Amino acid sequence: MRVLVTGGAGFIGSHLADRLIARGDEVIVIDNLETGIAGNLPDTASLQFYRASIADRDVVRSVAESHRPTVCVHAAATYKDPEDWSGATRTNVLGTHNVVQAAAECGCRRLIYLQTSLCYGPSPAALPIPLDARLDPRGAYAATKTIGEELVRLFSRQWMSLRLANIYGPRSLSGPVPNFYVRIKAGQKVYVADTRRDFVFIDDLVELLEMAVDSREVGLYHASSGYDIGIGELYETVADELGAEPTGTIVPRDTEDVAALRLDPEKTRRTFDWHPSTPLGEGVHAAIQYYSAHDVQTVYSHLTRPYWSTGAD
Ligand SMILES: NC(=O)c1ccc[n+]([C@@H]2O[C@H](COP(=O)([O-])OP(=O)(O)OC[C@H]3O[C@@H](n4cnc5c(N)ncnc54)[C@H](O)[C@@H]3O)[C@@H](O)[C@H]2O)c1
Numbered sequence: 001m002r003v004l005v006t007g008g009a010g011f012i013g014s015h016l017a018d019r020l021i022a023r024g025d026e027v028i029v030i031d032n033l034e035t036g037i038a039g040n041l042p043d044t045a046s047l048q049f050y051r052a053s054i055a056d057r058d059v060v061r062s063v064a065e066s067h068r069p070t071v072c073v074h075a076a077a078t079y080k081d082p083e084d085w086s087g088a089t090r091t092n093v094l095g096t097h098n099v100v101q102a103a104a105e106c107g108c109r110r111l112i113y114l115q116t117s118l119c120y121g122p123s124p125a126a127l128p129i130p131l132d133a134r135l136d137p138r139g140a141y142a143a144t145k146t147i148g149e150e151l152v153r154l155f156s157r158q159w160m161s162l163r164l165a166n167i168y169g170p171r172s173l174s175g176p177v178p179n180f181y182v183r184i185k186a187g188q189k190v191y192v193a194d195t196r197r198d199f200v201f202i203d204d205l206v207e208l209l210e211m212a213v214d215s216r217e218v219g220l221y222h223a224s225s226g227y228d229i230g231i232g233e234l235y236e237t238v239a240d241e242l243g244a245e246p247t248g249t250i251v252p253r254d255t256e257d258v259a260a261l262r263l264d265p266e267k268t269r270r271t272f273d274w275h276p277s278t279p280l281g282e283g284v285h286a287a288i289q290y291y292s293a294h295d296v297q298t299v300y301s302h303l304t305r306p307y308w309s310t311g312a313d
Helices: 011-022 057-067 085-105 139-155 176-185 202-214 231-241 266-272 280-293
Strands: 002-006 026-031 047-051 071-074 110-116 159-164 166-168 191-193 199-201 219-223 249-251
Touching: 002 011, 002 057, 002 085, 011 026, 011 202, 026 057, 047 057, 057 085, 071 085, 071 202, 085 110, 085 139, 110 139, 110 202, 139 159, 159 202, 166 176, 166 202, 166 280, 176 231, 176 280, 191 231, 199 202, 199 280, 202 219, 202 266, 219 266, 231 280
Parallel strands: 002 026, 002 071, 026 047, 071 110, 110 159, 159 219, 166 199, 191 249
Antiparallel strands: none
């Protein structure tokens, strides 16, 4: 199979590329390295890497035309500046439109989109959140990703949108685990908001993505554990892994921040018989090993007021 992975030099995209190459697929990556790293990609003839932006329609078209992928996994997205609405619109809306159109034009059979669970907004009516819950995205990242999902739905014949829980693991440079790591290592104060999230380890997600690539299922799916844990518990797990005292201060959550995120995985379980199985401690251990080995210091967040820092320091 030939698979186009946009954002393939990033966290999720590169793990998927590894998995597909290991089973004999050909992988084509378009990535502008905004938050991705070329070194995440294996050096093999089975992978073609184009350093380019998906906002460039001609490049996306020409890559799709010359490789004619069977499946496209659209993982490219921008989020690192939560206030940059035009940048977010360029990549997450215009870029998604380019990818969806190019995939359709070159005869790509299937397109898989990775959506954020922030699409449900700060006050979901029920927990676990059902797939048909009302959408209420706030902020540039969530809003533009939600428009992107609509474009996928409108313009792709065989499409799947996986709405993801918090994915964590080696190579992830966003979210609470790398941010706690960097702040603890730098001796910075850590603030821990009183919120709960649904976490899935990257290997478990890649197992589902591989099945999604191969299947003919269409529609919306949650990629989630169905359980939520406190961010405080996650912080303690990271601190413990680093042999540090968990001296972080618990603070009330931001009003725009959802109190608890837990996505209903029932349809995904039923369809794919998929159950994320990596225990939190094991997953955090693997992530911290990666951050230490690569001396990770640059990390990102799509949140205006992240839950590990008040933003004041
Ligand atoms: N990690 C999570 O918990 C999570 C949760 C929900 C949704 N997602 C979605 O999963 C996808 C992958 O996220 P990730 O966690 O691997 O983040 P990531 O930052 O590691 O990957 C995104 C990749 O897109 C690339 N990119 C950004 N703008 C681009 C552009 N204009 N053209 C080409 N490439 C561009 C980046 O360089 C990066 O390699 C994204 O679409 C994201 O919205 C991730």
